Amino acid sequence: MVLARKETVLAGARGRPSRRPRSGSRIVGSRRSTLVLTVLPAVLLMVLFVALPALEGIRISFSDWSGFGSVDFIGLQNYIDAIEDSPFLGSLVTTAIYSSLSMAGIVVIATLLAAAVSGRVRGSAFYRVVWFLPGIAPVTAAGVFWAIAFQPKTGIVNVLLGAIGLGNAHAWLASPTLSIYPTIFVTVWANVGFAFLLVLGAMEQIPTSVYEAARIDGSSTLRTFFSLTLPLIRPVLAITAVLELIFQFNGFTIIWSMTQGGPGYATSTLPVLIYTQAFQLTHFGVGGAMAVMGGALLIVVGLFSIRLSRSKQED
Amino acid sequence: MPSPIVRRRTLRWIALAGALAAGSLSLVACSGGSGSSGDSKTLVVQIQTGQEPEVNGFITVFKKQNPGVTVKTTSVSQTAKGGTNLQVITSSNAPDVAIVPTNSEAYTKAVDGKQLLPLTDVYRASDLQKRYGDALANSLKTDGVPYVVSFDSTLYSIVYYNTGLFAKLGITPPANHRFASLAELKTDVDALKAAGHQGLSIGPADKFQASWMIDAFLQSTATPSEYQNYLSSWQKDTKVTAKFTDPAFTKAVGMIQTMGKEGIFQNGFLGMNVAQSEATFIQQQSGMLLDGSFSPAVLQKDGIGFDYDWALLPPVTPGTQMKVSTYNGNAYAIPAKAKNPSLAKKFLESMMSVDGQATTVSNGGIPAVNDVPQSAYASLLPQVRSELDDIAANGSAPGWTSVVPGGIGQQLVDPLVQEMLNGNGSPESIGRAAQDALEKFRSSGD
Numbered sequence: 001m002v003l004a005r006k007e008t009v010l011a012g013a014r015g016r017p018s019r020r021p022r023s024g025s026r027i028v029g030s031r032r033s034t035l036v037l038t039v040l041p042a043v044l045l046m047v048l049f050v051a052l053p054a055l056e057g058i059r060i061s062f063s064d065w066s067g068f069g070s071v072d073f074i075g076l077q078n079y080i081d082a083i084e085d086s087p088f089l090g091s092l093v094t095t096a097i098y099s100s101l102s103m104a105g106i107v108v109i110a111t112l113l114a115a116a117v118s119g120r121v122r123g124s125a126f127y128r129v130v131w132f133l134p135g136i137a138p139v140t141a142a143g144v145f146w147a148i149a150f151q152p153k154t155g156i157v158n159v160l161l162g163a164i165g166l167g168n169a170h171a172w173l174a175s176p177t178l179s180i181y182p183t184i185f186v187t188v189w190a191n192v193g194f195a196f197l198l199v200l201g202a203m204e205q206i207p208t209s210v211y212e213a214a215r216i217d218g219s220s221t222l223r224t225f226f227s228l229t230l231p232l233i234r235p236v237l238a239i240t241a242v243l244e245l246i247f248q249f250n251g252f253t254i255i256w257s258m259t260q261g262g263p264g265y266a267t268s269t270l271p272v273l274i275y276t277q278a279f280q281l282t283h284f285g286v287g288g289a290m291a292v293m294g295g296a297l298l299i300v301v302g303l304f305s306i307r308l309s310r311s312k313q314e315d
Numbered sequence: 316m317p318s319p320i321v322r323r324r325t326l327r328w329i330a331l332a333g334a335l336a337a338g339s340l341s342l343v344a345c346s347g348g349s350g351s352s353g354d355s356k357t358l359v360v361q362i363q364t365g366q367e368p369e370v371n372g373f374i375t376v377f378k379k380q381n382p383g384v385t386v387k388t389t390s391v392s393q394t395a396k397g398g399t400n401l402q403v404i405t406s407s408n409a410p411d412v413a414i415v416p417t418n419s420e421a422y423t424k425a426v427d428g429k430q431l432l433p434l435t436d437v438y439r440a441s442d443l444q445k446r447y448g449d450a451l452a453n454s455l456k457t458d459g460v461p462y463v464v465s466f467d468s469t470l471y472s473i474v475y476y477n478t479g480l481f482a483k484l485g486i487t488p489p490a491n492h493r494f495a496s497l498a499e500l501k502t503d504v505d506a507l508k509a510a511g512h513q514g515l516s517i518g519p520a521d522k523f524q525a526s527w528m529i530d531a532f533l534q535s536t537a538t539p540s541e542y543q544n545y546l547s548s549w550q551k552d553t554k555v556t557a558k559f560t561d562p563a564f565t566k567a568v569g570m571i572q573t574m575g576k577e578g579i580f581q582n583g584f585l586g587m588n589v590a591q592s593e594a595t596f597i598q599q600q601s602g603m604l605l606d607g608s609f610s611p612a613v614l615q616k617d618g619i620g621f622d623y624d625w626a627l628l629p630p631v632t633p634g635t636q637m638k639v640s641t642y643n644g645n646a647y648a649i650p651a652k653a654k655n656p657s658l659a660k661k662f663l664e665s666m667m668s669v670d671g672q673a674t675t676v677s678n679g680g681i682p683a684v685n686d687v688p689q690s691a692y693a694s695l696l697p698q699v700r701s702e703l704d705d706i707a708a709n710g711s712a713p714g715w716t717s718v719v720p721g722g723i724g725q726q727l728v729d730p731l732v733q734e735m736l737n738g739n740g741s742p743e744s745i746g747r748a749a750q751d752a753l754e755k756f757r758s759s760g761d
Contacts, residue, residue, distance in 0.1 A: 152583040153582075171583025171586055259586070262730065263586060264736075282420040
């Protein structure tokens with residue numbers, strides 16, 4: 001627009017006929033159409049694969065639908081059923097525990113591992129690969145492996161504990177209060193590699209001169225880590241934490257392959273409960289209502305977390 | 316910067332390419348993916364994972380009777396068959412012959428939505444009313460119309476016990492393949508535990524074995540008329556005379572709670588699935604295993620190295636004669652959108668012929684019909700033959716969770732039983748949940 005105006009002025013000053021301004025507006029128009037053409041596919045894909053399914057999901061949550069045939073509007077009944085359905089509220093608590101502890105475990109361990117590699121511990125090039133390996137393993141296979149590993153007496157975890165005198169008959173997966181923790185352990189194990197790479201990338205962006213200055217000032221390794229490294233990578237840590245919270249809130253595969261949400265409903269996180277409602281009991285409406293409420297909650301938590309991390313950065 | 320003419324041409328080409336791509340996508344979508352769009356010589360049959368030998372046996376017999384017909388198979392998992400498979404069988408890519416377990420929501424919803432073809436003519440052509448027997452034939456119908464064909468029988472809630480271990484520890488085996496009482500079972504478990512073994516292995520993590528036991532115990536807590544009503548009250552034309560809140564039901568559930576409290580099951584049982592439970596038995600960590608008629612073949616394949624026999628769970632009220640629980644929910648149906656319904660009906664008729672059913676036996680299964688010659692049963696493992704002999708002498712009982720829709724039975728109740736064994740909930744709360752589900756089910760669609 002500015003360019004077009006400038007050219008009009010120039011053309012007028014030189015007393016030429018007004019051909020150039022039209023050419024200028026063509027250039028601007030061409031840029032606009034290029035912009036529209038390049039953005040359009042992404043917008044179309046977003047509408048097609050995100051907005052429309054989300055709207056359809058919301059519509060189903062207000063309907064009675066068993067997976068085929070007509071979708072009959074029934075108002076808020078599914079939401080009432082979901083809230084009155086005792087596994088739903090319990091499941092929200094389970095999901096909160098599972099996702100927050102998994103997120104905390106992943107971020108803390110990823111940060112420590114990244115600090116070790118960034119600090120060039122012996123064999124750091126080797127660890128850089130090794131710590132990422134669990135992230136490559138097929139999640140279902142890993143879940144089945146760990147479900148067997150946690151069995152009393154025969155599972156490798158119990159065998160190792162037995163070997164060091166801590167008993168070999170721990171039945172964590174059978175306990176209503178403890179069964180969530182092995183799933184959190186496996187979730188951390190499987191996901192720490194990705195977070196590790198993100199945090200390591202951030203740490204390696206810190207100029208070495210900063211560390212050298214700290215060393216000259218006599219700062220200890222621990223002090224340098226807490227007073228320099230952590231504050232400088234806080235934006236990446238915050239986004240990693242939010243991402244992991246969202247990933248684990250929506251996590252399904254590890255829990256399903258390890259416990260199928262059991263014993264009873266002890267490890268039934270929201271995705272597991274929604275899957276059961278929709279695809280096993282064919283109550284797509286109730287499952288949809290649970291998904292909408294869970295999604296809304298996640299958006300609120302995500303926005304709050306991002307806002308919190310931004311305000312801390314501004315401080 | 317390209318000239319306007321070049322730009323216009325480029326845009327035209329892009330538009331043309333877009334239109335072609337969209338057209339191709341539409342054609343692909345309309346053509347379907349099965350490759351059998353109405354080809355009367357190609358039949359698409361679903362196979363549940365793990366049932367390949369049995370169904371391949373049916374296919375072999377069918378191909379012999381119908382040379383020139385190609386049979387394509389598609390796999391369905393144990394988990395998907397009662398749930399997500401509903402979307403497959405109601406889609407435009409529906410197979411010709413679909414797996415529809417009768418005790419699943421998939422069956423109930425598909426019948427309600429008129430998504431399955433009535434199989435009255437198949438029943439007539441194969442004389443299934445007579446060959447199944449009235450009890451089974453009627454249990455496979457909804458409002459008097461058959462929509463599924465049960466292709467085999469499964470016997471379950473059976474306790475297998477290690478005979479060598481019992482003898483070594485001086486434990487008296489259950490007389491006549493029956494534990495007389497919970498006290499007898501408890502005595503045996505205590506003896507096993509005293510020798511460093513576990514008691515009865517179960518695998519509830521797969522979400523069916525915990526509720527299986529209700530089927531067995533209900534035989535001894537309900538009168539015959541109550542039992543029959545529990546099996547059929549989900550059908551809207553049947554009057555509800557026995558409620559799930561009645562003692563007949565809650566006592567049966569209460570027996571499972573008592574067994575849990577008495578330490579009958581193995582350590583950590585709620586975290587184990589069926590395969591892990593079987594492994595515990597094979598490794599002789601436990602002396603007993605709760606499983607079904609399919610287990611001897613599995614145990615043999617897994618290299619079991621000792622002799623074992625079988626018995627039925629004890630009655631709630633001592634003195635009641637227990638019967639083997641049966642499941643006939645392994646069933647095939649023809650989706651309303653099947654492309655070759657007449658060929659599919661021929662397949663079902665072939666499967667239910669004596670030759671077809673005899674192949675079930677050769678693959679370790681039990682036929683659903685009663686006219687397969689006794690000589691065909693010779694290939695079964697001795698434990699299964701013994702179970703069949705027992706049924707011939709004492710009869711059998713269709714299990715409650717095998718018959719009622721999953722939303723009232725197994726899929727609803729199994730997690731609740733597990734919760735109860737964890738100390739959350741009671742037989743009464745489970746009874747109330749089942750009764751609520753029943754009333755909701757009966758009032759739906761009114």
